[in-house]
Each structure stands twice: as C-alpha cells, then as structure tokens.
Amino acid sequence: MQKSKKRQQIFQKVKDAKREQLIPLLQEIQETEGYISPDAVKELGQVLKIPASKIYGVATFYNQFRFKPIGKFHIQVCRGTACHVRGSANVMQTLEQEFNLKPGETTRDGLFSLEVVACLGACGLAPVVSINGEFHANMSGPKLVKLLRKLQRKETQKN
Amino acid sequence: MFTLEVNGRKIEARNGETILDVLNRAGVKVPTLCHMKELFPSGACRVCSVEVEGFNTLIPSCAYPAQEGMVIKTNSPRVIKARKTIIELLLANHVQDCLYCVRNGDCELQELAAVYGVRERRFPAEPEKRPIDVSSPSIIRDQNKCILCGKCVRTCEEIMGVSAIDFVHRGSKTIIAPAFEAKLNVSSCINCGQCVLVCPTGALRERSYLKEVTDALQNPNKFVVVQHAPAVSVTISEEFGLKPGKDVDRLLVNALRRLGFDRVFDTAFSADLTIMEEASELVERLQNGSQIPMMTSCSPGWIKYVEQFYPEFIPNISTCKSPQQMLGAVIKNIFAKEQGIAPENIFSVAIMPCTAKKFEAERPEFSANGYADIDAVLTTRELARLIRMYGIEFDSLEPQEPDSPFGTRTTAGKLFGGTGGVMEAALRTVYYMITGKEPQDLVFEEVRGLKGVREARVKIGDIELGVAVANGIKNAKALLEQIKAGRNDLHFIEVMTCPGGCIGGGGQPFNTDQNRVRARLQALYQIDQNEPLRASHQNPLVNELYEKYLERPLSHQSHKLLHTNYAERDVLV
Ligand code: SF4
Ligand code: SF4
C-alpha cells in the first residue's frame, strides 16, 4: 500500500524510535495522510511498542488530531477572540444541528469535515470560516448552511 | 521503625510504608477508591486524604510516605468535610441508578455516600448520557457509572499486559475506552474480567445469563445440566459471609439441585480428562521433539492473548479443549445418547470463576451440528445471586453427592482451580505414563505458591523436564519474550490468565485480594492432602469413559470431541 510505504519512511526517520517521539510522529502522519487511521495507529504501535489504546488516549488528549479522513470540503471555523465575540459559536452549533457535524468529525457522506482552529489570522473578517483554504467573511449559521447546501447539490448533480 | 501520632495515639511505622499502610495496620480505616495494593499509588481520587500537622493542604494517605514524628488526623471536621465533598462531586456526574444497579448494596461509591451521610444532591448536574457497551460476550461497560478511578486501566495494563482500554479525551469529556472508542468486542480485550473485579462501581459488570438459565430451569422440555469449576466451591462461601478458604463442595451440589438442575456434574471430572489428553499430548510431543515447549490451553483469556499478540506461539498451545468445553462436548454427544435425550433438548450450564469462559462458550470452534456445547456460563457471583433470589439459605444446606458419571474427580482435577494446579496434575500423570509408576512425592512444591512465575526441573525416568508456571498474563508475556529471545530449556508451560489462577478469576466474589486468594489456594491444597485419589489417571469414571467410548487418549474419537485448533486473530493491539 502506498500509504503504508510513506508511513514506513516516516518511521525510519526516527532511528530507535522512542515513546517521546509519539506526538511528533502522530503529527507527521496527520500531515501526510490528513488524519490518524486505525491502521496507522497499529503500525505506529508496533514501531514504538505502545498499545493502540495508549496511543489513542494520548492523541485524544490533544485537540489537534483527527481520526476520520477529512471530507471533500474541509471546513475550518475560527474560534479566535474576535470571531468568538462576533458569533462563531453559533456557526458551530448550526453545523451540529443541520449536518450532525462536530469538531474533528466528518459527515457520513464524506462531504464535509469540521476543524476548529485557534485563529485564522483574519480577524477583520470575523467571524471567518475557511472551506478548503478559501476564506468566507462575516459568516453566520444560516449563511454557512446555505453555502454548504449549495455545495451538496452540486455534488449530487455530479453523480 | 519509628513512631508517629494518629488521632492522638502513638503508632509504630516501618520505613518505606505509606501513611495508608500504617493506618491500615493500626486498624484505622480510611476510605480509598483508586488505591491498588500491589501497584504504585496514583493519587487520583483523594478520598483517602488525611490532615498532617505542618501541611497546608490535606495529604492523600495512599500516596504519601509515613515520616517520623508526623501528627496525623484521620477524622477531623476538615477531613470529613473534604471527603464528603469529593463524594458529592463524584455523584454529581453519576447516574442516579442505584435501585437498578448490579452493584446495589455492594458498591464502594454507594457505601461511601452512606457512610459520609450524603443526603442531598448538592451539585445538581445533568451528566452527558453515554451509550452502554454491550458488545462483549463477557463484559458490559457503562461509562455513566464510571468515576474515573483508573483501576481498570491499570489492571489491564500493569497486571494483564493487555492495555485494551485507556483514558480517552480530557477534562470533563474524559472516558475510559478502547482505541478509537471501538466496542470492547473488537478490541484487544481478552475478557478476563480483572477490571470488573477492581471496579469500585457498577461501571463494569459481567454479561449475565441468569435469565437464560432461569428460563431453561422453568422449561419442562429442557433437561438442564450443570457443571461447576474447581475454583467455585472454595470461593462461593464468601458470598454468604463465611471466611475465605472454606470448601463447600457438597453444599454447592445441594444448592444446585434445589435450584432445579437435573444433573449436577463437576468440571474437575473433565479436568482429569483434560490431563489424560494433555499429558499424552506432551509425551507425544517430547518423543517427536516438535512444538516444544507445550503450553496449556484451559484459560480462554490466555488463548485470545496468544491469538492476537503472539500468533507465532499458537502451534505450542495444547490442542486440548478446556475442561469446560470437554465436559460440554461429552454431555451433548455421549451423555445425551446414553440417556436417550436429543442434544437440542439439553441445556448445558457451566458455573465458572471466569468471565472469559462466557466468550469461550460462544466460540464457533465449540459447537457441533448447530448447537453449542455449552449453552450458558454463570460466574460465581451470578450463581450466588441466583441462590439468594431462590431463597436458598446456604448455611442450612445438607451436604449431597454429585451425580454420576461426571461427578467423580480426583484431587488433581480439583487443583486446576489454582495457579500451578494444571502443572502439578499433569506432572503426576506424565510421570506415570513415562515410568509406569506413581511419583514418590505427589506434591511438586516448586510449582506451588503465588509468585508470578515459578519454575522447576523435574526428573522423570531418564529425562529431565523444564517446566514453568505463570499467572497474570503480564508474567506469561515475560516468559514468551524469553523464549522468543532463544531460551530453550523449557518443555511445558502452564499459564493462567488471572493472578492466582481461577481462584482469583474475574467472576469471583468482589473484594478478591491476595490474602483471600492465598486462603483459597490453601483450601485446594488441603483437599489434595485429605483425599485418596490424587492423580487423574486414577479416576475410575474417566477410565470407564475411555473404555466405553473414547478408546484411549488421542484416539480418533478423542480428537473429534476433545481437541481443537486456534488461529491468528486480527484486532487493534
Ligand atoms: S455504581 Fe454504585 S452508586 Fe452508582 S448506581 Fe450503581 S450502586 Fe449506585
Ligand atoms: S476484561 Fe481483562 S483484558 Fe478486557 S479490559 Fe478488562 S482487564 Fe482488560
């Protein structure tokens, strides 16, 4: 498997990989694969001699890791101070209500995934949401729903 | 040795003791929730806090070393208030479910709430409802009742070496779960139930088959047969308030009859049968020099452990089914025919000290023609519940004899209940098989006791066997690693999953600790000392079974009924 090969390269970089390298290795896996898969945990566990439950336990302690592949449209909601003050919590709530989408998760159809970021560095546009890297300013719950529904329609038409 | 002061009383302390150790020895009771005697203190729950003069904060007594001249108060108003607050906080995040809870009346959290006089819900919170994991054939996990004491996690890791579960997420979202929050049945859990045994609440419990069993007992079309494992008769008395280490074998037989079982058999009978097969298998392997060391197969947690963590050792595992499954197969295939009962009308129950036996009974290897060899497994705890439910007063029971033909056992079969017992039983019979004589001394002292790993070199005729006994999977793991690294002086290894063997099994009465396990082990040794039939090959009814049906150990028929094979198992490890 292509993925597994890449992973082996990651593992090889750390000679006699030790437990201390767990977090950096997880980060690197996430960077190349987009998320931490059960397979990756299994292999990492074999290399570091750490049980899968421990790796998962450590990984969930930090907010930065995701365990489901990112969706076709990866949504980043900014939770920086400015965005928060201007209502980004409401955006997240709407996502959960309308799409059953929680931070770190991906919708069942694989279309949308949600990530909460500390600050996107565009406070002037608050509240700001990025979809596949593209910024959308002055976002609100209803506005985002409209946008996502549109994307959804386009996708179903494609199929 | 030095002295310190506790509640105004001078008390002797030894170097290296924690405050809690000292208090316990002096008969001062301090509550604990996360403390585990044999393991390093974690200091997670703080309910053991005491006041020490000169310290600003309260000190968790389980985690703090005793020091000369300390002035300790264990029940000052400040201490009592702190403990009560801790309990109230735990209850704030807890379902209010005592009436419906398996631990009602036997729950450490409930008891503390009662002792510290919690009379109202001081921190009303709506704890998030979490789904109950009922996926496992052995263990049910209800995170709504978890107080995050961490004992299950530590047991699974530090005693079993499995680490099927861990703390997941953080802060108020923290739960205990397998990797990826998968269900327990697809995790690396080996169903040992040691976590259930240490859990202070009802967050972990065995999957109960009481309903299936009582239904069968009421069903006039079912012929309900029961077998009880060697370790049950030396532990169940604790459920009825007797002191640990009392054997109530014959009372148990009576109780099972009163419950309505049509036949009461003894798993120690099939333990003798297992020894006949396993000893023959060992002799054969020694002759062929193949797949040595041979490893025992009667502990289902161990089997699953090897299947998923060390598949390369599967060929070393004896092909013998466990005594539970052997008797199950013999009942449905031979006994049924003999009695003229259709196998599907037999309901076969096993009383086991073990939660993994439930898993074992459900393995596809152990059914034939569409019906399982064993229909339901109850733990010692469940049987005690059933006895109470049926209003049977245990101490007023008269002793009764078990049924024929599978009620007769030797003490070798009985020894299966404790660590080292299978080894000792096997050695007695291997000796006889190789030399044609009984060994001079039937007791193999080196393999007795409770040490994690015990080894011996045993001379039999002109061969010398290297044998090892491990209890607690972590200890077995150490042995496997040695063999992997090239160690080759061992011929036969006994592994029991639980510390102490079945007498310390995950289905045994709560409050199982080392002292109790030791007393139970002594009870088994006592039985062995008192009775005349002490080697499996002397069991007249086992021999009769061979004469009438099985021919001889390892015969074609024996292989069909009494042996099996295992295969690698893919789980997230
Ligand atoms: S775990 Fe204990 S406190 Fe919680 S509901 Fe059960 S009996 Fe009550
Ligand atoms: S049953 Fe045994 S293996 Fe499974 S989680 Fe509990 S301690 Fe771990």
Ligand code: SF4
């Ligand atoms: S499941 Fe039981 S043993 Fe495990 S952390 Fe929760 S309360 Fe403690």
Ligand code: FES
């Ligand atoms: S028992 Fe001491 S901190 Fe939990």
